[in-house]
Amino acid sequence: MATVPASADWLSPEAGPTENAQKIDTLYWIVMAVAIPIFLGVEGALIYAMVKFRARKGAVPAQIRGNTRLEIGWTVGAAVISIVLAVVTFAFLPAIRNPPNSGPDGLDVRQAGLTSSPFVESGAGREPPVPPDGQALNIDVNGLQYVWRYTYPDGDDNPGNNVFAYEQMVVPTNTTVVLTIRAQDVIHSWWIPAMGGKFDAVPGYTNATWFKVTEPGEWDGQCAELCGRNHANMVATVKAVPPAEFEAWLAGKRQEIDAANQAAAQQREQVEAGRPPTEPGG
Amino acid sequence: MAAVDTTRPATRTAQPLPQILARSVERVPTGWTSWVTTTDHKKIGIMYLVLTFAFFLLGGVEALLMRVQLAVPENSFLDPSTYNALFTMHGTTMVFLFVVPILAGFGNYVVPLMIGARDMAFPKLNALSFWLLAAGGLVFYASLFFNPVEVGWFAYAPLSTGAYSPNGGVDAWIFLIHLTGISSLVGAINFYATIVNMRAPGMGWGRLPLFVWTILVYSILLIIALPVLAGAATLLLTDRHFGTSFFDPSQGGDALLWQHLFWFFGHPEVYIMVLPAFGIISEVLPVFARKPIFGYKAIAAATVVIAFLGLLVWAHHMFATPSPDIVLAFFMISSFLISVPTGVKIFNWVATLWRGTIEFKTPLLFSVGFISLFLVGGITGVFLAVFPVDWQLTDTYFVVAHFHYVLVGGSVFAIFAGIYYWFPKITGRILSESIGRWSFAIMYVGFTVTFLVQHSAGMEGMPRRVYEYPDVGNLALWNMISTIGSFMLGIGVLVTVWNVMRSLKKGTLAGPDPWKGNTLEWFTQSPPPTNNFDLVPRIRSVEPMKDIRRQVERQSPVEAARPQPAPESTVTA
Numbered sequence: 001m002a003t004v005p006a007s008a009d010w011l012s013p014e015a016g017p018t019e020n021a022q023k024i025d026t027l028y029w030i031v032m033a034v035a036i037p038i039f040l041g042v043e044g045a046l047i048y049a050m051v052k053f054r055a056r057k058g059a060v061p062a063q064i065r066g067n068t069r070l071e072i073g074w075t076v077g078a079a080v081i082s083i084v085l086a087v088v089t090f091a092f093l094p095a096i097r098n099p100p101n102s103g104p105d106g107l108d109v110r111q112a113g114l115t116s117s118p119f120v121e122s123g124a125g126r127e128p129p130v131p132p133d134g135q136a137l138n139i140d141v142n143g144l145q146y147v148w149r150y151t152y153p154d155g156d157d158n159p160g161n162n163v164f165a166y167e168q169m170v171v172p173t174n175t176t177v178v179l180t181i182r183a184q185d186v187i188h189s190w191w192i193p194a195m196g197g198k199f200d201a202v203p204g205y206t207n208a209t210w211f212k213v214t215e216p217g218e219w220d221g222q223c224a225e226l227c228g229r230n231h232a233n234m235v236a237t238v239k240a241v242p243p244a245e246f247e248a249w250l251a252g253k254r255q256e257i258d259a260a261n262q263a264a265a266q267q268r269e270q271v272e273a274g275r276p277p278t279e280p281g282g
Numbered sequence: 283m284a285a286v287d288t289t290r291p292a293t294r295t296a297q298p299l300p301q302i303l304a305r306s307v308e309r310v311p312t313g314w315t316s317w318v319t320t321t322d323h324k325k326i327g328i329m330y331l332v333l334t335f336a337f338f339l340l341g342g343v344e345a346l347l348m349r350v351q352l353a354v355p356e357n358s359f360l361d362p363s364t365y366n367a368l369f370t371m372h373g374t375t376m377v378f379l380f381v382v383p384i385l386a387g388f389g390n391y392v393v394p395l396m397i398g399a400r401d402m403a404f405p406k407l408n409a410l411s412f413w414l415l416a417a418g419g420l421v422f423y424a425s426l427f428f429n430p431v432e433v434g435w436f437a438y439a440p441l442s443t444g445a446y447s448p449n450g451g452v453d454a455w456i457f458l459i460h461l462t463g464i465s466s467l468v469g470a471i472n473f474y475a476t477i478v479n480m481r482a483p484g485m486g487w488g489r490l491p492l493f494v495w496t497i498l499v500y501s502i503l504l505i506i507a508l509p510v511l512a513g514a515a516t517l518l519l520t521d522r523h524f525g526t527s528f529f530d531p532s533q534g535g536d537a538l539l540w541q542h543l544f545w546f547f548g549h550p551e552v553y554i555m556v557l558p559a560f561g562i563i564s565e566v567l568p569v570f571a572r573k574p575i576f577g578y579k580a581i582a583a584a585t586v587v588i589a590f591l592g593l594l595v596w597a598h599h600m601f602a603t604p605s606p607d608i609v610l611a612f613f614m615i616s617s618f619l620i621s622v623p624t625g626v627k628i629f630n631w632v633a634t635l636w637r638g639t640i641e642f643k644t645p646l647l648f649s650v651g652f653i654s655l656f657l658v659g660g661i662t663g664v665f666l667a668v669f670p671v672d673w674q675l676t677d678t679y680f681v682v683a684h685f686h687y688v689l690v691g692g693s694v695f696a697i698f699a700g701i702y703y704w705f706p707k708i709t710g711r712i713l714s715e716s717i718g719r720w721s722f723a724i725m726y727v728g729f730t731v732t733f734l735v736q737h738s739a740g741m742e743g744m745p746r747r748v749y750e751y752p753d754v755g756n757l758a759l760w761n762m763i764s765t766i767g768s769f770m771l772g773i774g775v776l777v778t779v780w781n782v783m784r785s786l787k788k789g790t791l792a793g794p795d796p797w798k799g800n801t802l803e804w805f806t807q808s809p810p811p812t813n814n815f816d817l818v819p820r821i822r823s824v825e826p827m828k829d830i831r832r833q834v835e836r837q838s839p840v841e842a843a844r845p846q847p848a849p850e851s852t853v854t855a
Contacts, residue, residue: 010738010756013674021674028671035661042657045632050650053571055639062637066577070633071626075580078625082618089614089668096670097607125604145446186441187537189602189677193743197673200602202538203440204531207604220754224602224677224745226434228441229362232748 016194330387398482655691731767
């Protein structure tokens with residue numbers, strides 16, 4: 001297994017250096033701030049009642065059947081808290097849903113030969129979010145039993161020459177990354193806790209999310225929807241590197257793919273010419 | 283209406299003294315055939331309670347096996363397919379074979395007694411309900427010897443379709459859904475007919491015991507929700523065996539359809555499992571606080587409102603699916619709203635204890651334990667309703683902790699309160715108080731140790747339904763604590779089992795009304811004769827037994843000589 005942030009956060013959800021995860025964390029703490037007084041108030045009243053109103057000699061229970069004003073009071077109180085929480089959630093939602101532009105020292109997606117437009121027609125499901133300037137790095141996440149496959153579409157019509165990777169997703173820092181999330185067989189769920197919430201990969205649908213990592217690092221996650229026997233081992237990592245390093249990684253991958261494509265073409269020629277294929281690497 | 287009755291002091295009339303002791307009855311047939319052939323709601327109720335409790339113990343063993351596997355990181359005690367089968371059987375057992383039917387068991391035993399009826403409306407259908415349940419459990423557990431189901435109690439398609447789960451386990455699960463579903467439907471119709479038609483004279487809707495209110499609403503929810511699950515399971519069956527493709531996207535089906543259908547049943551199911559538990563709490567608290575329930579009407583109304591809203595929150599199980607924001611927002615708000623009537627109930631229970639004289643009997647301990655734990659489950663539910671926060675928390679151990687606080691801290695603690703409260707009525711003997719207190723203490727501590735830390739495991743990134751996890755962060759620590767707690771919880775449950783076994787023979791004789799109860803089941807003998815009541819009194823309030831005791835007190839010369847307690851005033855500010 002790869003590394004995990006040393007300061008594992010056990011009182012609130014994980015939040016790595018990306019705004020969407022941090023906003024979710026803030027929202028969590030706001031709900032917590034509302035929850036703690038309610039928790040302490042009710043448990044306190046309960047404990048107080050248990051101690052104070054124990055059956056004692058001569059104690060007479062008050063035959064109270066209700067108190068309309070009090071009851072209306074706490075009903076309205078609970079409703080008001082619900083409304084406040086809903087309003088706060090809607091106030092936070094845009095910053096969680098909508099990606100910002102890439103930073104000035106982020107990757108120039110077009111120059112790197114990649115695209116911000118999704119790899120596949122989204123069809124049913126969630127439209128991928130777009131930053132205000134329309135420039136983001138699209139990575140296509142495809143869940144299959146029991147591995148995650150990432151495609152970095154280059155925008156041309158040939159799906160065979162795209163850079164792809166399994167398990168570890170390499171992304172440039174300070175760059176808005178938009179993920180389109182799909183599944184090939186059963187339902188999976190994409191989740192890197194430090195990069196924000198989880199998004200189900202449902203066959204026949206496209207889901208989407210984004211993150212923008214501000215510092216290099218590696219964050220682990222794994223499939224969060226039961227997908228079969230090896231569900232526990234369907235792991236994923238996001239590795240954020242500076243844009244220059246990312247481009248170097250991309251070039252290396254392209255070379256690998258070119259080499260593999262050439263080898264495959266050669267093999268095809270040999271098969272078509274009726275000669276036995278040479279052992280790869282032999 | 284009853285205006286004439288209330289304006290006139292009942293004691294000064296020439297009405298005959300109500301009979302509390304029943305006359306001797308015919309010798310009751312015994313032996314196993316009397317159980318197999320019975321249509322008596324009390325015997326059926328006992329069979330329900332015993333069978334479902336046996337399933338509870340089985341489900342508990344499955345849980346403990348999982349906790350052993352998870353005690354340390356990268357453990358190899360169980361293989362993944364066994365582990366998947368265990369959590370599927372644990373969830374299915376606890377929902378379909380324990381919590382829902384044991385509440386039907388209490389309902390069967392207690393509802394006719396509480397409303398002054400001789401039996402359920404349809405005694406033979408009642409027996410059918412029980413035997414269908416037993417058959418469902420048998421079919422499901424028989425799959426242990428073949429290929430147990432591994433797809434989780436929620437059986438999400440496409441994983442549960444033939445392409446990905448070809449073996450018969452899923453079919454056994456579908457069979458269980460149908461058998462227990464028909465069982466619950468028939469039972470629900472029976473409860474509904476009984477409660478609507480067979481109440482004692484004078485028992486209007488405003489005098490119906492709160493437990494009966496919850497069983498009525500439980501029945502209505504079952505009637506609405508179960509056919510949807512039955513339909514969904516049938517679609518799955520035809521997908522698996524008859525060439526349809528309702529859930530296969532490559533053939534024009536839809537993988538999310540299953541989730542909508544399943545949770546349209548699945549969320550009302552949560553309230554089906556918890557509303558009658560609320561009802562038990564609403565019966566137990568006033569008896570041991572010696573004080574009327576605070577806000578009877580509000581609690582009864584909250585039950586109905588929860589049930590209604592409970593039908594409108596199902597997609598909060600699906601916040602991570604590719605659904606439009608407007609859908610997520612709707613289900614967030616409806617989930618928030620349900621916290622209002624639930625909060626009302628909790629506040630009313632605390633207010634019921636307030637200024638009472640609380641007697642610390644075991645049923646009361648479990649009820650107060652229920653309030654303190656259910657509150658936590660309710661509050662974590664609000665976190666999960668905030669859908670952006672849910673994206674982080676859903677499908678993690680945080681959710682596991684949340685719903686165990688609701689279903690174990692909630693329903694199971696209430697069920698134990700019910701066992702301690704009604705055992706004297708059912709058997710004629712009282713469960714040992716000292717053993718009961720130990721059971722409660724061990725269960726409460728064991729439960730908290732098990733599930734509190736699971737919130738943290740979830741927030742550190744541990745998903746549900748994983749048979750192993752890496753040694754990162756504090757996961758090893760949380761899981762070890764949780765495993766230790768789960769065994770404490772198991773011991774606490776066994777202490778009650780021992781208590782039941784022991785008290786069946788050695789328990790103190792209860793008499794008709796050991797707790798000075800409020801409701802009509804305490805009017806008859808313990809255990810009640812086959813016909814329940816020789817005489818059903820006219821009901822004048824929501825606490826008929828209190829009225830009867832007061833009347834007896836006034837009319838009996840010995841009691842009259844004693845100083846009377848302060849007159850009870852009805853304060854309604």
